[in-house]
Amino acid sequence: MSFVEFVEGPLFILASAIFVLGALWRVIGIIRIGRKKDISPPKGSAVMGFVVGNLRHFFPRGIFARRTALHIIAGYGFHLALLVLVLFAAPHIAFIQDRLINVNLPEMPRWGFIVAAEIAFAGLIMLWVRRISDPVMRLISDWDDHIGTWLTFLVMLSGCFALQESQSFLRGLHMLLVDVWLIYFPFSRLMHAFTFFLSRGNTGATYGRKGMNL
Amino acid sequence: MMMRQILALVLFASLLNVGVAHAQTTAPNSEANAKAAQALENIMARQRGEVVLPSGSDVPAPEGGPLFGPDPGPPNTLGAQSQSDYWRAYRGGDPADVVAAIESGQAMTTTGQQWRLLRENYIRKYAGWFPVGVIGILLVFHLVIGKMTISAGRSGKTLPRFTLTQRVAHWFMACVFILLAFTGLIILLGRLAIAPYLGKEVNSILTSASLQGHNLFGPLFIIALVWMFIKFVRGNFFQLVDFKWIFKLGGLFGGHVSSSQFNFGEKSWFWMVVLIGTVISITGIALEFPWLVADLRLLQLSTILHGVGAVALISVAIGHIYVGTIGMEGSIDSMLKGEVDENWAKEHHDLWYEEVTGKPASEDAS
Amino acid sequence: MSANSDIAVAKFLEHTDAEAASFFEACVHCGECAEACQFYLSTGDPKYTPTYKLRPMERAYKRDKAPFSSLKKMLGLAPSPVTEEELREWEPLVYDSCNMCARCTLVCPMGIDIAGTIRKMREGYAAAGIVPEGLQRAAEFVKKTSSPMGITIKALTAQIKHQEEATGIKIEVDKQGADYMAIFSSMEIMGYPEVLGAYAKLFKKAGLTWTISSVAYEATNTGVQIGSGPLAKEIVTRVVDAAEALEVKHVISPECGHAYGAIRWAGPNMMGRQFKFEVVHIIELLDQLRREGRIPAGGKDTRRMTLHDPCQIIRRGGLLKEPRRLLDESCSDFVEMKGAGITNYCCGGGGGVSANPRAEELKTAAFSRKVEQLNGVKDLEAVVVPCGNCRAVFEDGLDAYDMDLEVIGLSELVAETLDESPEKQG
Numbered sequence A: 001m002s003f004v005e006f007v008e009g010p011l012f013i014l015a016s017a018i019f020v021l022g023a024l025w026r027v028i029g030i031i032r033i034g035r036k037k038d039i040s041p042p043k044g045s046a047v048m049g050f051v052v053g054n055l056r057h058f059f060p061r062g063i064f065a066r067r068t069a070l071h072i073i074a075g076y077g078f079h080l081a082l083l084v085l086v087l088f089a090a091p092h093i094a095f096i097q098d099r100l101i102n103v104n105l106p107e108m109p110r111w112g113f114i115v116a117a118e119i120a121f122a123g124l125i126m127l128w129v130r131r132i133s134d135p136v137m138r139l140i141s142d143w144d145d146h147i148g149t150w151l152t153f154l155v156m157l158s159g160c161f162a163l164q165e166s167q168s169f170l171r172g173l174h175m176l177l178v179d180v181w182l183i184y185f186p187f188s189r190l191m192h193a194f195t196f197f198l199s200r201g202n203t204g205a206t207y208g209r210k211g212m213n214l
Numbered sequence B: 001m002m003m004r005q006i007l008a009l010v011l012f013a014s015l016l017n018v019g020v021a022h023a024q025t026t027a028p029n030s031e032a033n034a035k036a037a038q039a040l041e042n043i044m045a046r047q048r049g050e051v052v053l054p055s056g057s058d059v060p061a062p063e064g065g066p067l068f069g070p071d072p073g074p075p076n077t078l079g080a081q082s083q084s085d086y087w088r089a090y091r092g093g094d095p096a097d098v099v100a101a102i103e104s105g106q107a108m109t110t111t112g113q114q115w116r117l118l119r120e121n122y123i124r125k126y127a128g129w130f131p132v133g134v135i136g137i138l139l140v141f142h143l144v145i146g147k148m149t150i151s152a153g154r155s156g157k158t159l160p161r162f163t164l165t166q167r168v169a170h171w172f173m174a175c176v177f178i179l180l181a182f183t184g185l186i187i188l189l190g191r192l193a194i195a196p197y198l199g200k201e202v203n204s205i206l207t208s209a210s211l212q213g214h215n216l217f218g219p220l221f222i223i224a225l226v227w228m229f230i231k232f233v234r235g236n237f238f239q240l241v242d243f244k245w246i247f248k249l250g251g252l253f254g255g256h257v258s259s260s261q262f263n264f265g266e267k268s269w270f271w272m273v274v275l276i277g278t279v280i281s282i283t284g285i286a287l288e289f290p291w292l293v294a295d296l297r298l299l300q301l302s303t304i305l306h307g308v309g310a311v312a313l314i315s316v317a318i319g320h321i322y323v324g325t326i327g328m329e330g331s332i333d334s335m336l337k338g339e340v341d342e343n344w345a346k347e348h349h350d351l352w353y354e355e356v357t358g359k360p361a362s363e364d365a366s
Numbered sequence C: 001m002s003a004n005s006d007i008a009v010a011k012f013l014e015h016t017d018a019e020a021a022s023f024f025e026a027c028v029h030c031g032e033c034a035e036a037c038q039f040y041l042s043t044g045d046p047k048y049t050p051t052y053k054l055r056p057m058e059r060a061y062k063r064d065k066a067p068f069s070s071l072k073k074m075l076g077l078a079p080s081p082v083t084e085e086e087l088r089e090w091e092p093l094v095y096d097s098c099n100m101c102a103r104c105t106l107v108c109p110m111g112i113d114i115a116g117t118i119r120k121m122r123e124g125y126a127a128a129g130i131v132p133e134g135l136q137r138a139a140e141f142v143k144k145t146s147s148p149m150g151i152t153i154k155a156l157t158a159q160i161k162h163q164e165e166a167t168g169i170k171i172e173v174d175k176q177g178a179d180y181m182a183i184f185s186s187m188e189i190m191g192y193p194e195v196l197g198a199y200a201k202l203f204k205k206a207g208l209t210w211t212i213s214s215v216a217y218e219a220t221n222t223g224v225q226i227g228s229g230p231l232a233k234e235i236v237t238r239v240v241d242a243a244e245a246l247e248v249k250h251v252i253s254p255e256c257g258h259a260y261g262a263i264r265w266a267g268p269n270m271m272g273r274q275f276k277f278e279v280v281h282i283i284e285l286l287d288q289l290r291r292e293g294r295i296p297a298g299g300k301d302t303r304r305m306t307l308h309d310p311c312q313i314i315r316r317g318g319l320l321k322e323p324r325r326l327l328d329e330s331c332s333d334f335v336e337m338k339g340a341g342i343t344n345y346c347c348g349g350g351g352g353v354s355a356n357p358r359a360e361e362l363k364t365a366a367f368s369r370k371v372e373q374l375n376g377v378k379d380l381e382a383v384v385v386p387c388g389n390c391r392a393v394f395e396d397g398l399d400a401y402d403m404d405l406e407v408i409g410l411s412e413l414v415a416e417t418l419d420e421s422p423e424k425q426g
């Protein structure tokens, strides 16, 4: 078995399993801690609050947006571009259809792929340099933040290194990093991609039930 | 017009391939072996003066008269007539108009040859030594003279120096620059500095990766450059005090030097980044999108300027990084926290200190 | 580890329910919340970043309760145990620099409720006895006199008498079977007794019966501020018992927002049952009476006014439009300050900060944000502050910043601008 076959085959399956099971375990573990039932007479709907809370926090509020514009632009740019890259880049679609499920995802033209990559890189770099150059960020950041960022960066970088598609080693390196990333994910703060709906929802539910303003 | 652009593109692609060594897998193949043996035999036979007609080649043997010129000259190793005049005419073409040159039978241009010589014999050969030299000088400086400390010690009080946006712009530029510097140096020097030691295979992988990375990060450099310019240009215009600073060599070797928000060294660095950065950006665009440039000579010039400019910036950047980190106590604070120690400001940017605080920077200043 | 830290950590873990856990899990250390917190904004000190204030509790959770915590502990990757030293280092962050305004939740991309979690965290601190002296003293007062400011029934009776004289309306104490029972915050009884007169006037006009209990008149819940569940329960129980003994149908929470939250939302949960009466906030009640035409507005106050949004009433209380509706009919020159409404700044003294003398300087610094907002309104003459606690903080703050501005309560303003012509009554 060649290096590429290994990282795209057995290692990828193992990593994916750890990713899926670990993430599920963690999310379920958080929910299972449970909340005491609130018996105060409600003023609104907790369920609605859960949903509204989740949606409301997608949109930054004007009064803060101005102060934190750079962060919002970089944050949204990075996340959206990465999502687009992962799902709609031609090599990824080929891989997904080959190894995972036979879905028909619309394929981006190559220039779209490149533009998305530029935005994702710019966004991630800005987010990280903000982390290292601001006293607040330096104080609250820990190893996990940096490892998560760097792993993601390396996955992206190796992906872009492999763009010529002429060296199987580069493809293998990209896949190896993807595997490492998948394994690291459930144990780290990268999990925010799944836990955000819980935190937003919980606040939303509390607020909604009390008829509070979101 | 279209034709011309496509041609330029094709030519460019072949130029780029100079930097990309393709690893050839040499699978044993008996048929190929047999052909090679036959070819060798034919060559030896011709050298013995026998006439051997080329086989399986679509180059026709000259029939009757010469193709070009009065004197056909001696036959070449394939048995066909040598066509030196043909080639001489062919390479005399006008590089500004490749299509016309081809139509008149003169498609090869000699500037390419000169460009190649320049690139191989000068740039490739010496480029790497500049950064290495700077590192060497800094090492000696650090060992002999050492870190510039804040002589009055840290005061514990700080002054705001850069906003968060300025800091992010700076580090964004730094990250992109470093990525480009590494990938660029590999593309330029891989054959010289990597292939002989780690092997062609490794060099080939690194070069392929670097080329893709370099192309992808290039556009980000332009964004970073514009952003950085907008965020830092205030305070970076040269002033009278800067000339005094030059006379005292920036206080590197002692002596008090006055300066406002940025000293002469920083201002020069800023303008180097801006000016050389602009050149690198423009030439970079030409190289990444060669169909935008019709004149081959411009592309050749671009690779030269791009390389020379980059090597210059990288060399100075090393010095900049040195002063920003281990070279000078308290400097990095401005880029990590946005604030600097008051005593640092007094010692390095006294005029700025006075402007910001309204207090004199030293006792004897009234 | 010490006995104290054991107690605190045990409480931290006990109070980390699925909600708090989801917050600790979801925080991406993005630092946005700092931009919302007036303690950070007014000092520039990164330690006032909201999420940072939760660190010890987060660590306890990640060490002992989070999914994978045992696996991480086995691998030596779990955070180290929380020490008493650390708890003490964080104490000022937990008590002095969070007014539980929940402004940070608005900006947090993860919607994390820092204020609510600080409340839970204080349970650990209170249980371990690591609390600011000022709050401790208030708690002791509560135990002795039921009031954090040590207001006795004698003092209250005297204030009631004054107000009866001023308005010429009788205020009945301990009236069995009244529709409404009003409770007040200490600050109101001590500093702004006119509110008693205002209630008397408004309720007389509206034609509803109300009373004040001689055993449970205090609404300020020091237990909630300090973070002590048992004390909070004791205070709420006193009010509930008195209200149920008097068989009133409603208890009116004063303007003070913490008091409202304590009895309206936390109350039934602390006592483990629903009440036999309904809790209404005074602004809610006035708005309802106004819309029913029972307290019609008369002549308007012509001064140029703006409204401060007390966090617990507006942002966390859901009463955004009510005070504005009342104001529109009470004053002719109303101007919103910049950032008014849901995103408004706290006065700086909420969440027990103003009851904690150690936090005085920080509170004043935080008030600078309010000063900026107030200065942003041209020719401002008065500011309506519908919360007794905020009002006191405003008066201190305006004093500290040498500002000349009248601070008025909403109930009083509504009472003053009430249409008193008898023919419209009915």
Ligand code: HEM
Pocket: B161, B170, B173, B174, B175, B177, B178, B228, B232, B236, B261, B262, B263, B266, B267, B269, B270, B273, B317, B320, B321, B324, B325, B331, B332, B333, B334, B335
């Ligand atoms: C990665 C290592 C680097 C470090 C540690 C570093 C450090 C610094 C520091 C401390 C300053 C502020 C000096 C002051 O307070 O006046 C500064 C300014 C600056 N840096 Fe860097 N830097 C690095 C890389 C770069 C790179 C790669 C570039 C550009 C290609 C760059 C461009 C600049 C410019 C243009 C300024 C402003 C100088 C002025 O406006 O006069 N830096 N850097």
Ligand code: SF4
Pocket: C036, C037, C038, C039, C049, C050, C053, C097, C098, C099, C100, C101, C102, C103, C104, C105, C114, C115
């Ligand atoms: S609730 Fe208010 S005071 Fe407390 S941390 Fe959040 S913004 Fe700051």
Ligand code: SF4
Pocket: C026, C027, C028, C029, C030, C031, C032, C033, C034, C050, C051, C107, C108, C109, C110, C111, C112
């Ligand atoms: S804004 Fe929310 S997610 Fe970001 S650091 Fe603060 S609490 Fe954490």
